[in-house]
Amino acid sequence: MESRFRVLFLIVVVFGLPGCAATKNLFGFGRDEAPPPSSEPAGQVVDPQVERREIKEPKIDREDFEIGPYVGILSIEDFGSNVVYGARLAYHMTEGFFVEGTVGSSEGGLTSFEVLSGGARLITDSERQLTYYNLSLGYNILPGEVFIGEGRAFNTNVYLIAGLGSTRFAGDDRFSVNVGAGYRFLLTDSVALHLDFRDHLFDIDLLGEEKTVHNLEAHLGFTLFF
C-alpha cells in the first residue's frame, strides 16, 4: 500500500512541476525571457578608441571678503562736524566674526575759541586734515531678514564692532580706539549696504591739558563681496 502511494505521489510531482513552470509566465510574475542572441558575427572584437577625457573641475567661488567706500559725517570734538570719506575691507572668518580694516579722511573746522577771538589760529589749515586707519573685530549679533512688500525678502545683520588704529590730526599721529555698531543690508548675495555708527576715541593735549576726546561718526556705504 505504502509503495503504491509513493508511486502516485511521484507521478503527481513529475507531471505537476512542468505544468507549474508552464503557467509561471502566464500571470506576469517570474523572470522575463532572455533577449535573443545578437546577430553580430562572432570573432569581430570592437576596439574601443575612446580616450580618457581630462575633466577640469571648476573651483568653488569663495566670497569671504567685502570691500567698498563710505561717506558720512564725523564730529571732531572741539572742531565741529564735517564730511568723512572712507573705505573698508572686511574678511568674514565665521558666520559670526569678521575682521575689518578702514581708512578715512575728514577735516576739522574752527573751535569756538578761534571763532570768538577773530584771528587767532590754534593749528594750521593742513593740520586740520584728519586721517585715520583702524583694524577692528566685528560680530554679527542680530542676523535677520526684512520684508519689503509681499514678494521681497533681504538678509540683514546688525553687528557690533571694536578696534584700534591711528588718527593723524593737529600735527600728530594719535593712538585711537573705535567702538560702534552697524547695519548690513544685503541687496543680493554679493552686494550690501552699510549704515554704521562709530565712536573714535583718542587723547589730545592741544588745548592745554591732555584729555580723551570722543569723535562720533555716522556713515553710509556699500560693499561688494569677492
Add this chain to the structure above:
Amino acid sequence: MSEPSITTILSTLQRTKSAILGCLVAVVLQSFLTASADAADDYRTVTVADPYLEMRTGAGIGYPIFHVVDRGDTVDIIMQRTDWYLVRTDNDKEGWVNRKQMEQTMLADGSQLDFGDLSLEDMTNSKWELGVLAGDFGGANIVSLYGGYALNPNVSLEVWGSQILGNFSNGWMGSINVVHEAFPEWRVSPFFTLGAGLIHTMPKSTIIQGEDRTDQVGHVGAGFRVYATRRFLLRAEYKSYVVFTSRDENEEVEEWKVGFAFFF
C-alpha cells in the same frame, strides 16, 4: 593769433585724455563682463546622498529652511561664504546649505568633494602667515603688521612693520626676525624669536625740543601661537629690545603684544 592755437592744443589734449580714459573703462568693463560670463556655466555639481539637503534663506544657522532637496537629486554650488554654500537646484531655486550637510553629497563619479575643512595640521604645515598685533612698547602703544615664511615646520622668517604711538613721541619700526617653534604640532605652540631692525622716533609737535632720529635695534622674545579656527591663529608675545642710540647709554625697551594672524 596765438590764442586759438592754444585752445586747439588744450582741446586735443583733453580729447586724448578722455579717449584714454574711455579705453581704460572699456577694458575694465570688458574684463569684468568676460569674467562673469566665464563663471556663469562653471559650477560644481553634486548629488545629494543624505536623505535630504536643507536649503536656508541666508548664510546662518538661524535662517529658515525654505526648500528641501531629496536624495539622488543634484545641485550646483554657486559660491561659498564662511561655512555656508549657496546652491542652485534643477528647478532654479537658490539657497544656503551648511558645510556639514554638503559633506554628505557626492560627485558624479561617486567620490566626495573635499570641502577643505582646515585643521591644526594645516597650520603646522602652512608656508605663509600674515597677522596684526597690538600692545604696549615701553609705555607707548604699538600696532604691528607682520608677514612670515616658514622654512620648515620649526623655523620661520618674519618681517615686521610697527607704528609706535606714545605720549611724547611717535615712531616707526621695521625688523626682521627668526622664529623657532619647538613643538609646531601643538595647539598652543610656544616659540622663541631673535631679530634686528631700525626704529625711527619723532617727538610730538607739542614737545618743544627734540629732533627726529633713527637708531638700530636688536631684540629677543618669546610667545605663543594658538590655533583658533579654519585658517586663524591667535598670537601673544613678549620682546625685549635694545636700542643702540648715538648717546653713551643704550636704551632697553620691553614690549607686550597680542593679536591674530591667518596662514595660507
